[in-house]
Every structure is written in structure tokens, then in C-alpha cells.
Amino acid sequence: MTTNQAQIDYWNGPTGEKWARHQRETDRNLAEAADAALRLANAMPGERVLDIGCGAGVTSLLLGDAVGPAGHVVGVDVSQPMLALARSRANATNVEFIEADATLYPFKPEFDLIFSRFGVMFFVDPAAAFANIRMGAAKGGRLAFVCWRAVEENEWVSLPYRAAKPLLPEQKPIHPHAPGPFAFADPDRLRSILTNAGFSGIGIEKYDGQMDLGSSPESASFQVTELMGPTARALRGVDDATRAKAQEAVIKALADFQTGTENIRLGIACWLVSARS
Numbered sequence: 001m002t003t004n005q006a007q008i009d010y011w012n013g014p015t016g017e018k019w020a021r022h023q024r025e026t027d028r029n030l031a032e033a034a035d036a037a038l039r040l041a042n043a044m045p046g047e048r049v050l051d052i053g054c055g056a057g058v059t060s061l062l063l064g065d066a067v068g069p070a071g072h073v074v075g076v077d078v079s080q081p082m083l084a085l086a087r088s089r090a091n092a093t094n095v096e097f098i099e100a101d102a103t104l105y106p107f108k109p110e111f112d113l114i115f116s117r118f119g120v121m122f123f124v125d126p127a128a129a130f131a132n133i134r135m136g137a138a139k140g141g142r143l144a145f146v147c148w149r150a151v152e153e154n155e156w157v158s159l160p161y162r163a164a165k166p167l168l169p170e171q172k173p174i175h176p177h178a179p180g181p182f183a184f185a186d187p188d189r190l191r192s193i194l195t196n197a198g199f200s201g202i203g204i205e206k207y208d209g210q211m212d213l214g215s216s217p218e219s220a221s222f223q224v225t226e227l228m229g230p231t232a233r234a235l236r237g238v239d240d241a242t243r244a245k246a247q248e249a250v251i252k253a254l255a256d257f258q259t260g261t262e263n264i265r266l267g268i269a270c271w272l273v274s275a276r277s
């Protein structure tokens with residue numbers, strides 16, 4: 001039993017299975033954030049890259065394309081269903097996937113770049129996790145990842161939550177630093193975690209973009225009430241009638257965001273984080 005066991009169970013349970021089943025949609029939802037993080041990372045041919053919390057592997061595969069046959073990418077994750085999909089998608093020999101807790105895995109100092117798209121906010125002890133991850137950096141190796149800013153700044157979260165709130169069961173307050181998607185919303189805390197873990201030259205820049213939630217209010221509602229974010233979490237375990245009513249309310253709210261034949265897009269607010277090992 002590691003201290004991250006609750007998250008390991010979570011990503012191996014229904015949520016990990018759902019992410020694997022609906023990864024095509026999740027990849028579309030998070031594509032703009034992926035592009036921004038990959039631009040920041042600027043992986044070069046021949047580089048060795050570590051992708052932390054790689055999930056179903058789309059960014060590992062994109063990094064594999066960037067580093068080419070002379071480079072190498074290792075994706076690390078704790079979720080068996082997501083890793084199974086990642087392995088089935090990988091047709092290049094320069095990308096491999098390891099099932100491991102990034103807090104504990106004995107990394108060797110071999111990576112020029114340590115990357116993550118939304119895969120580093122789930123550690124019980126983030127300073128220990130990042131200190132361990134830093135062990136994977138080769139001399140002069142760099143860190144580049146994208147994580148979420150505060151809930152209130154993220155329209156893709158706040159809009160559906162506001163619409164569903166009157167129908168949701170009372171929610172226990174969550175500590176703002178608890179492992180979870182918004183654990184790094186506070187940039188001062190994030191900077192101090194990375195500094196304590198031994199990183200230097202830390203950059204934390206705002207990125208505001210959009211999440212493409214697909215072509216219909218119904219499919220967009222599925223993303224934010226079943227798959228990703230606090231509304232999905234709040235609806236876990238509720239009865240079918242309540243779920244249906246909450247989803248109806250979210251569908252109504254999302255319909256206002258559809259213009260012509262365009263997909264529905266909501267705002268995302270992220271940190272683009274860079275550092276040197």
C-alpha cells in the first residue's frame with residue numbers, strides 16, 4: 001500500500017475505465033492544452049522524454065513523433081485500463097509504457113525532458129513526488145507540464161456545475177491542496193513544491209484556451225457530467241432520476257454555446273509550467 005493508493009484505486013476503477021472507453025473524446029477535449037504544453041516542451045529529435053501520468057498515451061505518441069527514431073519516450077501511469085489502451089495505440093518502437101507510481105519509481109537520470117498533460121496533480125506528497133521525478137532528469141534536463149488553474153476560472157467546470165448545483169446532493173468541501181485536478185491552482189504553492197523538490201528556473205505562465213466538447217449539447221454534457229471534472233464527481237452514485245435531471249439542466253446551459261454547425265467550446269484556464277532539473 002503506497003500513500004497514493006486512493007488515487008491508484010480511483011484511476012483503476014470506473015473512472016479509469018471510462019477514460020479509456022472515451023479517450024477519443026477526452027483527447028479532443030484536451031487537444032488545445034496538449035498543443036500548448038507540447039509547444040512549451042519543444043521536444044527535439046533524438047531526445048529522451050518521460051511522460052508522467054501519461055494515461056492512454058496520446059501525448060507520449062506525439063512526443064514519440066517529435067523525438068523521432070533516434071529518441072525515446074517512456075510513459076508512466078498507474079492506471080491499467082488506460083495503459084492497456086496506450087499500449088494498443090503505440091505502433092512506434094520509440095515509445096514504451098510503464099505501470100508505476102511516479103512518486104516511488106526508481107527513475108535513472110536519463111531524460112532530457114519530463115513532460116505531463118494534467119498527470120501530476122494527484123500526488124499525496126507532491127514535493128516527494130517531484131523530488132523523485134527529478135531523479136529521472138539527465139544533466140540539464142527540463143520539466144514542462146500543463147495543469148489547471150482554479151475551478152472558478154475554468155468555464156468548462158463552473159458552467160455545468162452552476163447549472164446542475166440545485167439538483168446535486170450536498171458536497172463535502174474539498175481541501176484546495178487535496179490530490180485532484182485543481183491541486184496546483186495556487187501558483188505560489190506550486191513554485192514552492194518545485195523549488196523544494198530541487199527544480200530551478202521555474203516558469204508558471206497563464207494559458208487561456210478552449211475545450212472542444214463536440215457537436216451536440218448532449219455529447220458535451222456527457223463529457224462534463226460523466227467523464228471529467230467536479231460535476232461528474234458530484235453525480236457519482238446519485239440515483240438515475242437525479243442524474244437525468246442534472247444532465248438535462250447541463251444540456252440546456254450548454255445549448256446556449258452552440259453557434260451554427262460549430263462544436264461547443266468552453267473556456268479553459270491552465271498553468272504552463274517549466275523548470276530546469
Ligand SMILES: C[S@@+](CC[C@H](N)C(=O)[O-])C[C@H]1O[C@@H](n2cnc3c(N)ncnc32)[C@H](O)[C@@H]1O
Nearest residue numbers: 011053054055077078079101102117118119122
Ligand atoms: C487527468 S488524467 C490525464 C491523463 C493523460 N495525461 C491525458 O492527458 O489524457 C491523470 C492521469 O494521472 C495518472 N496518475 C495519477 N496518479 C499517478 C501516480 N502517482 N503516478 C503515475 N500516474 C498517476 C492517472 O492514472 C491518470 O492517467
